[in-house]
Amino acid sequence: MSKATARDTTTYDRILEAATDVIAQQGYSGAGVQEIIEKAGASKGSFYFHFPSKEKMVEALVQRMSEKLMAKVEEAMAGQPTPLHRVTASIDALMTTFAGQRKVAQVLLLNIIGHGRATDRKFLPIRQQFSALIQKELEAAIAAGQAPPQDVVLVSQMWVGAVHEVILRWLLTGQPSPLSSATPVMQAAFLRSIGADPAPYLTSHRHKA
Amino acid sequence: MSKATARDTTTYDRILEAATDVIAQQGYSGAGVQEIIEKAGASKGSFYFHFPSKEKMVEALVQRMSEKLMAKVEEAMAGQPTPLHRVTASIDALMTTFAGQRKVAQVLLLNIIGHGRATDRKFLPIRQQFSALIQKELEAAIAAGQAPPQDVVLVSQMWVGAVHEVILRWLLTGQPSPLSSATPVMQAAFLRSIGADPAPYLTSHRHKA
Amino acid sequence: MSKATARDTTTYDRILEAATDVIAQQGYSGAGVQEIIEKAGASKGSFYFHFPSKEKMVEALVQRMSEKLMAKVEEAMAGQPTPLHRVTASIDALMTTFAGQRKVAQVLLLNIIGHGRATDRKFLPIRQQFSALIQKELEAAIAAGQAPPQDVVLVSQMWVGAVHEVILRWLLTGQPSPLSSATPVMQAAFLRSIGADPAPYLTSHRHKA
Amino acid sequence: MSKATARDTTTYDRILEAATDVIAQQGYSGAGVQEIIEKAGASKGSFYFHFPSKEKMVEALVQRMSEKLMAKVEEAMAGQPTPLHRVTASIDALMTTFAGQRKVAQVLLLNIIGHGRATDRKFLPIRQQFSALIQKELEAAIAAGQAPPQDVVLVSQMWVGAVHEVILRWLLTGQPSPLSSATPVMQAAFLRSIGADPAPYLTSHRHKA
DNA sequence: AATGAATGAGCTTTCATTCAT
DNA sequence: AATGAATGAAAGCTCATTCAT
Numbered sequence: 001m002s003k004a005t006a007r008d009t010t011t012y013d014r015i016l017e018a019a020t021d022v023i024a025q026q027g028y029s030g031a032g033v034q035e036i037i038e039k040a041g042a043s044k045g046s047f048y049f050h051f052p053s054k055e056k057m058v059e060a061l062v063q064r065m066s067e068k069l070m071a072k073v074e075e076a077m078a079g080q081p082t083p084l085h086r087v088t089a090s091i092d093a094l095m096t097t098f099a100g101q102r103k104v105a106q107v108l109l110l111n112i113i114g115h116g117r118a119t120d121r122k123f124l125p126i127r128q129q130f131s132a133l134i135q136k137e138l139e140a141a142i143a144a145g146q147a148p149p150q151d152v153v154l155v156s157q158m159w160v161g162a163v164h165e166v167i168l169r170w171l172l173t174g175q176p177s178p179l180s181s182a183t184p185v186m187q188a189a190f191l192r193s194i195g196a197d198p199a200p201y202l203t204s205h206r207h208k209a
Numbered sequence: 210m211s212k213a214t215a216r217d218t219t220t221y222d223r224i225l226e227a228a229t230d231v232i233a234q235q236g237y238s239g240a241g242v243q244e245i246i247e248k249a250g251a252s253k254g255s256f257y258f259h260f261p262s263k264e265k266m267v268e269a270l271v272q273r274m275s276e277k278l279m280a281k282v283e284e285a286m287a288g289q290p291t292p293l294h295r296v297t298a299s300i301d302a303l304m305t306t307f308a309g310q311r312k313v314a315q316v317l318l319l320n321i322i323g324h325g326r327a328t329d330r331k332f333l334p335i336r337q338q339f340s341a342l343i344q345k346e347l348e349a350a351i352a353a354g355q356a357p358p359q360d361v362v363l364v365s366q367m368w369v370g371a372v373h374e375v376i377l378r379w380l381l382t383g384q385p386s387p388l389s390s391a392t393p394v395m396q397a398a399f400l401r402s403i404g405a406d407p408a409p410y411l412t413s414h415r416h417k418a
Numbered sequence: 419m420s421k422a423t424a425r426d427t428t429t430y431d432r433i434l435e436a437a438t439d440v441i442a443q444q445g446y447s448g449a450g451v452q453e454i455i456e457k458a459g460a461s462k463g464s465f466y467f468h469f470p471s472k473e474k475m476v477e478a479l480v481q482r483m484s485e486k487l488m489a490k491v492e493e494a495m496a497g498q499p500t501p502l503h504r505v506t507a508s509i510d511a512l513m514t515t516f517a518g519q520r521k522v523a524q525v526l527l528l529n530i531i532g533h534g535r536a537t538d539r540k541f542l543p544i545r546q547q548f549s550a551l552i553q554k555e556l557e558a559a560i561a562a563g564q565a566p567p568q569d570v571v572l573v574s575q576m577w578v579g580a581v582h583e584v585i586l587r588w589l590l591t592g593q594p595s596p597l598s599s600a601t602p603v604m605q606a607a608f609l610r611s612i613g614a615d616p617a618p619y620l621t622s623h624r625h626k627a
Numbered sequence: 628m629s630k631a632t633a634r635d636t637t638t639y640d641r642i643l644e645a646a647t648d649v650i651a652q653q654g655y656s657g658a659g660v661q662e663i664i665e666k667a668g669a670s671k672g673s674f675y676f677h678f679p680s681k682e683k684m685v686e687a688l689v690q691r692m693s694e695k696l697m698a699k700v701e702e703a704m705a706g707q708p709t710p711l712h713r714v715t716a717s718i719d720a721l722m723t724t725f726a727g728q729r730k731v732a733q734v735l736l737l738n739i740i741g742h743g744r745a746t747d748r749k750f751l752p753i754r755q756q757f758s759a760l761i762q763k764e765l766e767a768a769i770a771a772g773q774a775p776p777q778d779v780v781l782v783s784q785m786w787v788g789a790v791h792e793v794i795l796r797w798l799l800t801g802q803p804s805p806l807s808s809a810t811p812v813m814q815a816a817f818l819r820s821i822g823a824d825p826a827p828y829l830t831s832h833r834h835k836a
Numbered sequence: 837a838a839t840g841a842a843t844g845a846g847c848t849t850t851c852a853t854t855c856a857t
Numbered sequence: 858a859a860t861g862a863a864t865g866a867a868a869g870c871t872c873a874t875t876c877a878t
Contacts, residue, residue, distance in 0.1 A: 011858080029238045033852060043860045044853085050858090054852065112321045112377075124381070127374075151394050154385065157378055158371035158398060165336075165370020166363065168321075172333075176363065185360050189367065193402035220841075242869060252843050257870065259841090429862075447656050451848065461864050466849065468862090530739045530795075542799075545792075569812050572803065575796055576789035576816065583754075583788020584781065586739075590751070594781065603778050607785065611820035638837080660873060670839045671874085677837090681873065 012050045014040040016061050024106035028058060028123075059122050065104055066126045072097050073133070083141035087134055088187045088201045091163060094130065095186075098167050099179040105167055131160045138194065148195045159190055221259045223249040225270050233315035237267060237332070268331055274313050275335045281306050282342070292350035296343055297396045297410045300372060303339065304395075307376050308388040314376055340369045347403065357404045368399055430468045432458040434479050442524035446476060446541070477540055483522050484544045490515050491551070501559035505552055506605045506619045509581060512548065513604075516585050517597040523585055549578045556612070566613045577608055639677045641667040643688050651733035655685060655750075686749050692731055693753045699724050700760070710768035714761055715814045715828045718790060721757065722813075725794050726806040732794055758787045765821070775822045786817055 009017075018039035022031040033054050037047050051057035076093035077086040098105040111123045134156035141147045166186065170179045184202060191198040218226075227248035231240040242263050246256050260266035285302035286295040307314040320332040344365035350356045375395065379388045393411060400407040427435075436457035440449040451472050455465050469475035494511035495504040516523040529541040553574035559565045584604065588597045602620060609616040636644075645666035649658040660681050664674050678684035703720035704713040725732040738750045761783035768774045793813065797806045811829060818825040 032850085034850095044862090045855085045860050046858070048853070110321060112319060151391075154375065154391055154394050155398060157374055158395065161370040161372070161374020161377075162367035163370070164374065165366055168370070169366055182360075182363055185363050186367065189364060189402040192404060193398040195401060241867080243867085253845090253870080254843050254872080255841070258843095263869065450846080452846090462849080462866090463851080463864050464862070467864095472848065528739060530737060569809075572793065572809055572812050573816060575792055576813065579788040579790070579792020579795070580785035581788070583784055583791065586788070587784055600778075600781055603781050604785065607782060607820040610822060611816040613819060659871085661871095671841090672839050672876085673837070675874070 011040070011042050011046055015042055015047060015050060015057070016064065018042075019057065019061050020065075020103055020107060023058070023061075023111070024103040028111045055122075062108065062122050062125070065108060066129065069094075069097060069104065069108075069126065070129055070133075073130070077133075077137075082146060083137040083144060084146050084191065084196060084201055087137045087141070088191070090130075090133060090137075091159075091187055091190065092180075092183050094163060095167070095180055095183045099170075102171070105171055109164055109167055110171065127160050127164065130163075131156045134159055141194075141196070146196060150194065155194060162186065162190075220249070220251050220255055224251055224256060224259060224266070225273065227251075228266065228270055229274075229312050229316060232267070232270075232320070233312040237320045264331075271317070271331055271334070274317060275338065278303075278306060278313065278317070278335065279338060279342075282339070286342075286346075291355060292346040292353060293355050293400065293405060293410055296346045296350070296399070299339075299342060299346075300368075300396055300399065301389075301392050303372060304376070304389055304392045308379075311380070314380055318373055318376060319380065336369050336373065339372075340365045343368055350403075350405070355405060359403065364403060371395065371399075429458070429460050429464055433460055433465060433468060433475070434482065436460075437475060437479055438483075438521050438525060441476070441479075441529070442521040446529045473540075480526070480540055480543075483526060484547065487512075487515060487522065487526070487544065488547060488551075491548070495551075495555075500564060501555040501562060502564050502609065502614060502619055505555045505559070505608070508548075508551060508555075509577075509605055509608065510598075510601050512581060513585070513598055513601045517588075520589070523589055527582055527585060528589065545578050545582065548581075549574045552577055559612075559614070564614060568612065573612060576611075580604065580608075638667070638669050638673055642669055642674060642677060642684070643691065645669075646684060646688050647692075647730055647734060650685070650688075650738070651730040655738045682749075689735070689749055689752070692735060693756065696721075696724060696731065696735070696753060697756055697760075700757070704760075704764075709773060710764040710771060711773050711818065711823060711828055714764045714768070714817070717757075717760060717764075718786075718814055718817065719807075719810050721790060722794070722807055722810045726797075729798070732798055736791055736794055737798065754787050754791065757790075758783045761786055768821075768823070773823060777821065782821060786820075789813065789817075 015036060018036045019031065021039060022036050026035075033044070033047060037043060047057075051060065073090050073093045076089045080086040080089045098109075108123060108126055135152050138147070138150075138152040138156055142149055142152070163186065166182050167179065169175060170177075170182075176182050187202060188198040191201060224245060227245045228240065230248060231245050235244075242253065242256055246253060249256075256266070260269065282299050282302045285298045289295040289298045307318075317332060317335050344361050347356070347359075347361040347365055351358055351361070372395065375391050376388065378384060379386075379391075385391050396411060397407040400410060433454060436454045437449065439457060440454050444453075451462065451465055455462060458465075465475070469478065491508050491511045494507045498504040498507045516527075526541060526544055553570050556565070556570040556574055560567050560570070581604065584600050585597065587593060588595075588600075594600050605620060606616040609619060642663060645663045646658065648666060649663050653662075660671070660674060664670060674684070678687065700717050700720045703716045707713040707716045725736075735750060735753055762779050765774070765779040765783055769776050769779070790813065793809050794806065796802060797804075797809075803809050814829060815825040818828060
């Protein structure tokens with residue numbers, strides 16, 4: 001019925017998809033509105049009808065990406081028996097998801113110019129959310145006697161950083177290949193670092209080339 | 210005696226100093242040549258007399274910063290008896306140095322837009338250098354029986370990420386305060402994560418508010 | 419009826435017209451985009467919306483001018499009975515057209531800095547086109563026995579130069595006045611130079627002050 | 628005795644020589660003072676000690692070149708018996724000299740942006756001088772009955788243009804090769820164009836590959 | 837005579853945003 | 858909802874010229 005121009009999606013969605021591509025390739029400030037609308041098959045006016053500014057548009061994009069990502073992570077954690085099983089599973093889920101969606105990783109992890117302006121902090125939230133998630137499970141693990149008491153805020157932050165860096169290297173150099181091959185090493189290191197025995201949490205793992 | 214004003218230094222240095230300030234606040238692409246020269250008390254022509262481009266100027270700045278930083282880290286490592294003592298000391302040195310030079314941390318750690326362009330990779334080397342440094346000591350530690358065999362490349366990368374993230378949080382939120390209070394926790398976590406007993410390497414540490 | 423002000427035409431055309439004025443006065447490299455848009459009543463952004471660069475804009479301008487000029491010349495040649503009548507007519511047409519459009523002459527004939535860069539060769543084609551045109555007729559004239567065999571490439575080039583120089587003097591000094599008064603002299607000289615009798619080709623000529 | 632830095636010439640001369648090279652390659656406005664002094668082995672201050680401005684420096688250069696050129700032409704004319712022999716000889720001398728000094732031709736003939744500013748007219752004088760020279764001989768030839776009365780100003784101008792164009796083509800395309808092969812054709816065409824019989828003036832000519 | 841750091845107006849080009857249709 | 862021409866501030870960079878030494 002409708003004269004679906006480019007694909008049969010809304011202009012709003014097509015802009016967000018095009019923006020993902022362009023930001024993944026060029027970065028936030030390298031991504032021009034012009035290029036985005038060209039890829040989206042939209043017009044300048046259309047862009048500014050749907051979004052008040054380039055900035056808000058990226059916020060919407062990051063928001064959407066974060067939500068999908070966190071949903072996957074939380075889904076993976078849901079089926080696990082203990083707090084540490086859940087943290088282990090979350091690391092796996094994160095690695096697996098980014099490995100499967102390179103562009104999401106590029107958009108979410110490659111743009112850090114977190115200066116004064118609120119503008120730039122927009123790429124940080126996912127890291128904080130993931131950190132909060134680990135922190136919660138860590139507290140539960142300590143309460144359950146799975147790990148000794150420790151600075152959970154700091155430790156969870158550290159592990160977000162570790163995961164981030166490994167993915168970053170993969171984005172920039174392609175190593176390790178596949179990315180998921182790093183997962184068991186990271187999980188074991190994590191568990192040891194918090195004073196827990198890795199053995200019980202890793203038995204089920206297997207990765208494919 | 211006198212409170213050395215700007216005019217005491219060479220134009221070259223004043224530009225680099227002003228650039229540090231501006232990039233720390235606004236990031237690489239947010240830092241305009243105009244603003245830098247205004248802060249430096251120089252002119253456009255003078256800027257381009259000393260540097261062929263904004264890009265090369267930042268390269269010179271990052272180079273200079275990296276060298277000073279690595280010198281401090283290597284100096285701190287030099288006095289240590291074993292490989293793991295050296296890694297522990299390097300983490301301490303890094304944290305201490307960044308804590309004392311907030312702007313250096315901002316310039317070096319807050320600019321990651323590694324998208325294709327050579328331009329942006331300019332801020333990565335320090336991380337790679339630090340990673341290589343840890344990796345070397347880790348290999349020595351394994352050879353010396355201080356730690357079990359493991360993927361040293363991955364592990365060193367992870368720890369660079371962990372340290373980076375902790376400093377990043379400190380830059381953006383001010384936590385933990387002081388930054389150096391996180392050092393012993395990180396050192397212990399690191400040592401446990403590689404399968405070493407933290408006890409022998411941490412006795413001498415004390416931090417001041 | 420109304421004295422069509424600037425606003426009657428498209429921005430694209432107004433820019434091209436303004437550029438004609440400015441380049442006629444200041445030359446290609448002396449013509450600033452700023453000055454052009456001011457005269458055109460347009461904005462910087464508008465200029466670069468319509469043209470990808472100053473260079474491409476000048477190419478479009480020269481192209482348009484050349485086409486109009488060659489059309490007039492070819493039209494004048496069309497009604498002529500023999501090759502030499504056509505050459506004679508083409509010289510007349512060229513002189514008449516330039517005399518009536520001083521600025522076109524200034525833009526097309528006053529910019530010669532043919533140094534390597536493709537940029538500068540942009541102003542040469544008209545001369546080459548006109549030369550090719552004469553050459554063709556010359557060959558026909560020789561084939562028809564109107565003139566003895568000779569180096570047509572060289573001869574046509576020479577005559578383009580001769581015409582160019584006469585117009586150039588007129589542009590710079592105002593002599594001869596009117597420019598068209600030089601036409602019969604040039605035509606006769608041309609015909610004699612190629613070994614033809616001027617008489618049959620010049621009878622109909624008359625010029626007005 | 629003296630510490631002859633670059634060559635054993637004066638700075639003044641070295642600047643002028645370097646300017647010849649740079650202007651020949653890049654044209655007047657493409658020739659930067661910086662590049663000239665680098666080639667000359669001089670300094671900015673030195674340049675402005677010897678010349679009040681880039682413009683005046685080019686004037687001095689053109690002046691010097693023109694003088695040398697005209698001297699050669701006049702020398703070639705000196706040994707000739709009649710006015711038309713002299714014109715014929717002057718064309719030969721001009722072609723020969725330019726063929727032997729490509730850079731001089733490039734500087735003198737390739738820069739024509741003769742607009743409002745006095746600046747740009749600086750490359751015109753040689754053409755005018757040469758034109759005046761031909762004109763004088765033409766008048767003498769007419770007075771001597773070697774040629775019929777005609778518009779000597781216009782005719783001499785035309786022939787300067789013709790010669791200019793032929794050399795220009797040679798500069799830009801390399802044709803004809805050698806340049807001097809065009810000389811007899813031009814001389815004959817010239818003589819015929821003014822109503823004189825070429826035969827008596829061309830017998831002695833021979834050119835070498 | 838000579839040096840080279842410094843100047844600043846000027847250049848072309850980019851880009852998020854606006855607005856009449 | 859959508860269009861695309863128009864805007865103008867700001868960007869990085871160039872260059873003839875000046876001046877203290």
